Amino acid sequence: MEEKRTVRAVERALDILLCFRHGREWGLTELSQRVGLHKSTAHRLLATLEDKGFVVRDEATEKYRLGLSLLELSANLTLPDDLSTVLLGEMEKLRDRLGETISLYVRDGNERVRIQAVQSTQAIRRVAPVGARMPLFVGASSKVLLAYAEPEVREAVLNDPAWPASLDREAFVRQLEEIAKAGYATSIEEREPGAAAVAAPIFNRSGRLVAALAVSGPSNRLTPGVMRKYAPVVMEAARRMGTMLG
């Protein structure tokens, strides 16, 4: 048994908050059984969260939603200011040039998180919100993030219990090495049917991998040929963005 130097009540409250990854609105009873707490306990915790503005109750439905305290905090997130504004400019330029949705991903544990995005202007387009969290197994950005990661990170992901049985580790590792050589990765309908993407790594000045820049769209528009043409453009944008970082 592990020693526990954490606070149970707080853990529970945060668990409640994290439920809002999976849905916008929750009723008390719903929430309480999802996190396995007694109604009355959940009620007390929610009252506290509400007090501090982390959740609000929808006037109409009486259900709980996330509050604006979170927005305020996310403004001060790890990413330096410039990352959200300066890099955003570059991303918009790239979007205007290619016409597809542009995303920025960082690795967080054995997952990747979309920390910034600009949407395609076309009618048919991928939509994924900033903050979305995805596995590191599939997708162009995943492969980029792994191809340049430290060996121990790669190992951790390969040994993740969630690793899909259908995916051959050997072949995957070989693919990563090719990607490391080529400087970019592509994916076609790996994670999401009908979608494709090209991604390139962003290194900071000291040469450490900090993020992956991705262009994504419908796979009938982003054909292998088109993606091969886009790759240098994406890599160049990623390089320029890298020089903007500390």
Added chain:
Amino acid sequence: MEEKRTVRAVERALDILLCFRHGREWGLTELSQRVGLHKSTAHRLLATLEDKGFVVRDEATEKYRLGLSLLELSANLTLPDDLSTVLLGEMEKLRDRLGETISLYVRDGNERVRIQAVQSTQAIRRVAPVGARMPLFVGASSKVLLAYAEPEVREAVLNDPAWPASLDREAFVRQLEEIAKAGYATSIEEREPGAAAVAAPIFNRSGRLVAALAVSGPSNRLTPGVMRKYAPVVMEAARRMGTMLG
């Protein structure tokens, strides 16, 4: 004495989180005395927050920063998907047309929160992050949000203990009425020296005020004359954005 139906430990943990409004990085001791907790208590709470990904420790400085759980949550914020994507499109159009920074504000209690923004492309420009929180006393957006608010909201703000003594309530209320007639508000160096703004209300389909749309920039570029010219453009954009909402 009030009855308390909240959980102390959770309150404290959230207070710690809220410190990150005022700074990106905090050491343990720093934090603990800011929230008035014993070092050891703060330590335990932070360990819990870290466990759930709400804070992380900067590798280099050993200090605490916000974690990515927050980003993930803020993606699921109250605002429906469309608000962050569809409206964003309109905001970009407006930015491209006027060349200035465009912001979207909602009221939260007696303050306003910037929930979305697109930055000016010009070299000299205002920068304010999404999530920023400002008083409802000053600024074009504040006046718009108050001019169309329910009377009790207006009262609450006028009686807020933080109301600046230098600001005449009578004159302010009169100004609000004019704004309600005109359909837009302007401000020149009210909140921030050297800055000016034009703002218009966004109503949803059922006619309820939901947000304020603002164009802001340096006051030598946004002169009264220029702003008068921009006003109809902003109002028109706000109207169109309103029709996009439920």
Added chain:
DNA sequence: TGCATGGTTTCACAGAGTGAAACGCGATTT
């Protein structure tokens, strides 16, 4: 070497948080 200044761990105690149960209330059903 001593002295700050940060973070970490220990431990005995008190009171804070817990959850079963009872309650209230509105919408549905009988």
Added chain:
DNA sequence: AAATCGCGTTTCACTCTGTGAAACCATGCA
């Protein structure tokens, strides 16, 4: 209308959990 359900809210006795003083480690600095 009475009965029944599905919600959220409140109460209360008990116990387990969170607390904070103090001791303990690492550092960097004089």
